[in-house]
Amino acid sequence: MNEEALRDLLASVRAGEIDPEEALTRLRHLPFEDLGFAHVDHHRQLRRGYPEVVFAQGKTPQQTAEIMARLQQGGVTALATRAGSDHFAAVRERCPDACYHEMARIIATAPSVAVEAGEYIAVVSAGTSDMPVAEEAAITAEYFGNRVERVYDVGVAGLHRLLAHHSLIEGATVVIVVAGMEGALASVVGGLVTAPVVAVPTSVGYGASLGGLAPLFTMLNSCASGVAVVNIDNGFGAAYFASSIMRARAPKREGARR
Numbered sequence: 001m002n003e004e005a006l007r008d009l010l011a012s013v014r015a016g017e018i019d020p021e022e023a024l025t026r027l028r029h030l031p032f033e034d035l036g037f038a039h040v041d042h043h044r045q046l047r048r049g050y051p052e053v054v055f056a057q058g059k060t061p062q063q064t065a066e067i068m069a070r071l072q073q074g075g076v077t078a079l080a081t082r083a084g085s086d087h088f089a090a091v092r093e094r095c096p097d098a099c100y101h102e103m104a105r106i107i108a109t110a111p112s113v114a115v116e117a118g119e120y121i122a123v124v125s126a127g128t129s130d131m132p133v134a135e136e137a138a139i140t141a142e143y144f145g146n147r148v149e150r151v152y153d154v155g156v157a158g159l160h161r162l163l164a165h166h167s168l169i170e171g172a173t174v175v176i177v178v179a180g181m182e183g184a185l186a187s188v189v190g191g192l193v194t195a196p197v198v199a200v201p202t203s204v205g206y207g208a209s210l211g212g213l214a215p216l217f218t219m220l221n222s223c224a225s226g227v228a229v230v231n232i233d234n235g236f237g238a239a240y241f242a243s244s245i246m247r248a249r250a251p252k253r254e255g256a257r258r
Helices: 001-012 020-027 043-049 061-073 085-094 128-143 157-162 165-169 185-190 207-220 235-257
Strands: 032-034 038-039 053-055 079-081 100-101 106-108 118-125 149-152 174-179 197-201 227-229
Touching: 001 020, 001 032, 038 061, 053 061, 053 149, 061 079, 061 085, 085 106, 100 165, 106 128, 118 128, 118 165, 118 235, 128 197, 128 235, 149 165, 157 165, 157 185, 174 185, 174 235, 185 197, 185 207, 185 227, 197 207, 197 235, 207 227
Parallel strands: 053 079, 118 149, 118 174, 174 197, 197 227
Antiparallel strands: 032 038, 079 106, 100 106
């Protein structure tokens, strides 16, 4: 249940198009629905602006499918992160229009709608090995209604690659930087752009990277101002934070158009 759907339901009751008892039936599962193994939060979008997203890792395929189906019935496009092909097979049985973004490990109950104009989030990765986390960020941001521009494999081992895309990155409203190894790319980008930078350390790297702790510490100790850091491999969290910034700017953009 999102704000628009709730307004439509109340307007239909006021207009006499829907019986109050029928409306009560539709509202009975709000704000959450108890499935026994999960409490599905149908009010998440009303409170936070975005619907609940399912973390599939650790859940059975059947549990994931049940939650996704109930969220879809609530009127939202449901997302599941850290999902495998077995999760997708179960979800597709319940939601035939579901699609699987394999590299990002994201299931969605409907295709995303590309936003091709306006302000955008740039997702920048240091290496090709960082792409799964970068794609988790990019796909999530797109499903949250953002235009996304991708710039991959432009790490500090060859800064000329990054500088070749400087105009595109500088033009972004928010930049998500995904990097493993030593994680220096976030500081470099943070020193080049005016936009806020959301840094995502990845677990990519040899032993001394300590499963992502080395880039995490580098990013936390960045000398560039305006760099926020999320947890290791948390592309979803970066996309959520970046989308919140974009959403906060929306009223200003609307006001400027008026």
